[in-house]
Amino acid sequence: MPSAVDSRRELEYAVQQVVQSPSDNEYFDQLLPAIKDASKGSQGQQLLQFLTQYSANREAEIERICNTNHQGFVSSVNQLLQVRDGTVTVTSEIIQLNQSIQSSTEKLAEQKKALVDSRGVRQNIDEATQALRDCLEVLRLANQVHDLLGKKSHYSALRALDELQNVHLKEITQYKIAEMIQKSVPAAKKLIAEAVMTDLNTWLFRIRETSQFLGEVAFYHTEQRRTRQKDRAETFPYLNNFKLNSAIELVSDETEEFDILDNEDVQVDFTPLFECLHIHNALGQTDRFRAEYAATRRQQKELLMPASINLIDVEGASLSELLEGIAGFAIVEKATMKKTPELRSSVDVDELWDSMCQSAIMLISKALHEVTNAEVLLKIKGHIALFIQTMDSWSYPVGALDAFLLRLFEKYAELLKRRFSDDFQEIVSTDDYMPMPINKLDEYDKVVNVSWYTPGKPREEIRFPCVLPFSQMYPLCCIDIRNFLNQFYFFSDDHFQHPRIIDETLKTSLDTLLSESVCRLLVERLSSQYLGQIVQILINLEHFEIACQELEPLLAAARSTASVGGSVTLNATEEFRSNKKTAEKRIFELVNSKIDDLIGTAEYDWMAPTLEKEPSNYMQTLTRYLSNIMNSVLLGLPTEIKELIYFDALSHAATMILSLPLSSDVKRINPNGVAALAKDVQYLTEFVDTLGNPILRENLDELQQTIMLMQAENSDEFYDVATRNKKYGRVDAMNGPILLEKLTHTVQIPANFKSDKFQALSSRFGMKSLQRAQAEESKDC
Template sequence: MPTLLDGRGDLEYAIQQIVLSPSENEYFDQLIPAIKDATTGGKGQALLQTLSQFSDDREAEIERICKSNHQEFTSSVNQLLKVREGGNKLTNDITELIKAIQASTEKLADQKQALKESRAVRTNIDETTTALVACLEVLRLANYVHDLLNQKSHYAALRALDELQNIHLRGVTQYKIASMIQKSIPITKKLIADAVMADLNTWLFRIRETSQFLGELGFYAVEQRRKRHRERAEKLGYLADYKLNSAIELVADESTEFDVLDNEDVRVDFTPLFECLHIHNALGQTDKFKAEYAATRKQQKDLMLPTSITLVDSETSSLSEMLESIAGFAIIEKATLQKAPSLRSPVDVDELWESICQSAISLISKALPEVNNAEMLLKIKGVIALFIQTMESWGYPVRSLDAFLLILFRKYAELLKRRFSDDFQEIVMTDDYMPMPINNGDEYDKVVNVSWYTPEKPREEIRFPCVLPFSQMYPLCCIDIRNFLNQFYFFSDDHFQQPKVIDDTLRSSLDELLAEKVCQSLVERLGSQYLGQIVQILINLEHFETACRELEQLLAAARSSSSVGGSVALSATEQFKNHKKTAEKRIFELVNSKIDDLIDTAEYDWSAQYGTSETSSYMQELTQYLSTTMTTVLIGLPTEIKELIYFDALGHAAEKILSIPLSPDVRRINPNGVAALALDVKFLSTFVETLGNPILQETLDELRQTIALMQSGNTDEYYDISTRNKKYGRVNAMNGPLLLEKLTQAVASPSRAEKFTAFSSKFYSRDT
């Protein structure tokens, strides 16, 4: 049923429906919507007019009907009047109803307007509440970021800030709080970056404080590896050829694990570094962080190194502390490179390492001149070698440190040479140059063990006390030589990459010490007038020559595999050998000088009227001197040298004795003078026979034959070449005639002069 009245036709239709309603309820059901729609749409007047028109039409119809039927009309009029009255009443009711409905409609409209306004306010409140909740959430997250920052949860704070910026702020961009928080985000990020850097700096400071302890642990770990390697090398000899940090050693020791960075004593947590790197990476500041971290580590490197060190403390603590700090610093760098390869490049780490090495080498070099003790320098080398092996185990290049060890070795060699030079010189200068007495077997064994000496008798046949051929200086020098060798090779223990340098330096230094400080010092003392001292020097020279030959073999055997093969030659060996001849000549000089002195005391009366039956005193003294010298002073010499000295001394004595009658001062010699000389020569010959060496007799042949010639009754035999060669072959061709001439009386006869002239001409013509 239509309820909307758009025009008059609709109103008429609605009125017809109202009038035609079969019941009162339906009547009102039709009437009320029509009144409501007319009132609401502003057509209330039109509804009244339509109702009036409908009423007039009905009256006209009634009047027409009444004209046709008056009675009925009258009746109808009455009814109509009643209806009209009812209609008027109904119209009034409708009017009142319309007014009431209109008033109700206006009130309803006001209520609706109020409801609409209430709904708008509610909507605004809801929107405000939603916005406030969103803003509060943003503010809560902003505060939460700062709370996380205060709790040092830097990465969580950064993630919350990222969530705040990319998610929550987008929903409140229309509010001022969003712009305020947006402006604070860069500041907050900087706060996070600064906070994480502060934590990193704290971590770096703690790392710096523990660097020395880390280095100490690193040294300890390598020292333990050294110990294990030595134990394995003792069990398996071939392992001794492999150095520490070699592949074989690393494989053999891989069962023993020790983490310098994580153990019972210390644990280095890299979390602050990783967090800082991660946060700067999230902030897009990785390059800046790398630069700052590199600058900080360089600064820490500079702060870690002292301005100066001392190397003369007994425990080398200053050097150890510096190297331990460097080791700990370098271990952290290498661990950082392994754990965070994007932070540190190998080139950067190696450059920083090389810088540290050069700084350390510079500090050690400045302090090195104050070291004047080889043992202290050996301790310094040991600390540096341990440092090198520790760093080598972490993969660091150590070429510059190896080169510096060569500098240390040269200084070490110089200090050793200087010290042993003084020792050798003192030993040579303070020696008594007497055969060394031995009181007991223990003393004997010690001397034999340290000296290069092979006794002539077995140990069990030796009776104590006894005397060794060399003087005390020889075993003392042998001890020093062995110490010198050992201390040289001590430098190569643990770590030294240039053993050939040790071999060459040791050979040259030892050669120089033996040649200049021992051999030359002994040669200088050959100027002594004491024969026993010269003899002892000769014996010592011989033993030193033997020692040098033994040393050559020892140096060749101990030579490193990197050295060129072949024998080792010491120039000192040849010098000792050559200067034995010098000592022998000096002995000859002293013996012959003594012989000259004795023979110069000889007094022969060449014109004696009577003969003598007593040997001259000088001859007795001469034989006594030769006998005593050979049995006491020269007893320690080898037999061949003693025989040579005897041979030379007897030859010189014979020549000196022969020179007595040949002297220009002796003009005439009678048979009595010859007999006195012959008696002395016989005494000397008898003494030589007691020596039991036929060769020594040859030294007197010329003297004996000359005496025989002078005592010969037939001197003409001398001028017969065949007879002379047979009987007087050793007589000097010039001395024989000269002595025969002195045997003549006051003036030589013409026949004798002619014979001498003829002999001389024949002799020279034969020689020609």
């Protein structure tokens, strides 16, 4: 506990502080704690004591001071009284002034109250004005949304609506108009979405209307690229190895800038699409918009496809319109995918593309049966190839279209084969089968240029008119063969991914045409009985064989790099070669048949009583016939074939002549009969000698030796092997005895036989021999 001394000191200090306080406030601030502390204990009484003591001490001090300075104090009191009087006066004036101020203050209070009241009204008016302004701004923005919609400023309208909803409406949430406008915001957004979709549908309609023209422009641009590539390839042949859309071609053509979507002919503005997409993004309806847009494009794709197309149109307008429309549609799709990948994915675009390709292929396939002309089919292929190259440049897959081109080629090859087969058959059936006459040099040059023919003389030595060995059908067929080859390879121009199939199909088709439509028909005409026609067919067959041999290296050289290397062998070459033998046999048959007919007219009197002075008529006719065919009908044949025909004809003639005395109808042959046969054989031998070919005479060896045997005085030599081999080695061992048995050595002279003839016979054979022969004849009889 604190000591009494300490408490006393604290009270003294508190009193000291209270007395020394400069103002009432501080006085109370110092007195209150002391009173509060004193009231807690017995110090209250002490505090009063200290205050009383302090007051007494101060009064004593004042009294002391007054006693010391009484006079001055009196003076001061007088002065104070004077001051008091002045103070009273001033107080009166102050009271009057205070009353005056109080009166003024009351008026001022009234004015101040009126001012406060007016300020409240003005504040209310200001608040109402601001609220009205805020509401009018909201209404202005709301009206502006509709005005912007009317001006087709859809995105601006959406931004105004967004500003209205997120900024201005929040400032007037306490007003009912804010609630009303807030409720109208979804309807306004829907209105904006519908308006922008309406504009987009209008844009899509225009795009659909523009698609065909866009495709037409794209095709034209591809044609221009083709032309430029061909020009570059002519300057640099190495560029022939690079097709359109290859890396080399694209680099070479990159200086030719051309925007298919923005050029002098067509402009496609994607602004409506961008705006629509942006607005739907802002509305949070991107997925819905993507689905609606995809459905709309699918519907437009269906509208793009006609129910059917006409492929036999001369201009090909129906197919061109279809492909141009598909191309324009696909180009827009690809451009849309590149510009707005969030709207159109590659899967969506490729799905539409595949669908359009399959529909186009189906439409073309349905109408393809109407096409019966290869040229029309070639135009169809050209349209499709141009379409493929155009779309390939836009990175679309074209595998299905390439496969369809293969089907077109198969039909094209069949149409070509059918047409040229008819042409060949007509050429073969209408040919005159006569050597082809040429009257002028230009005609000669044309025939030589189109035919695989090597003239025997230089061009300068040809004299006109002249005759070529082959008939007119050969150069006509050569022209058709060249056209056939060219038209086959026409299909591979510009774009065709299966050149090896062209090479194989061309070889097979050409083989079939030459074998069936030319060779077979020529062979069928070998049944003719006209030797000249058969000879001409043989000559034509030989030239066709040469043509096939010439064609084989040409086909090998024309083959594409994708084909297997090596030589090309045409089966038709062997067909023509083998049927040359057939024609030769047919010539043999006709010549031998004629020989048979001529020899069949032989009228030998094997028991002739007299000798014939002249060769038989049939022999003269036979040699004349052989000479004529050699110098006319067979003149155009190669020498080896002519000699072969002559060799066979003479061999056959010798055999037939030898068969005359061997006939079972001939019982006896006298020397006169043998002499007649010998004269004819000698005549034939002399004719063969005029031909200048010793080999041909070998055909008559058997006949000559047989005549020698029949005329031999000692016929028994034939039965001696050594002598027979030496003198009669070519005589048949069976025919010799038969003829010897038929021989008689006497000649029966009729009663009316004239002496001059008898003398002639006697002088030739001897009188005794003649008489002996007559005796033996009479004995035999």
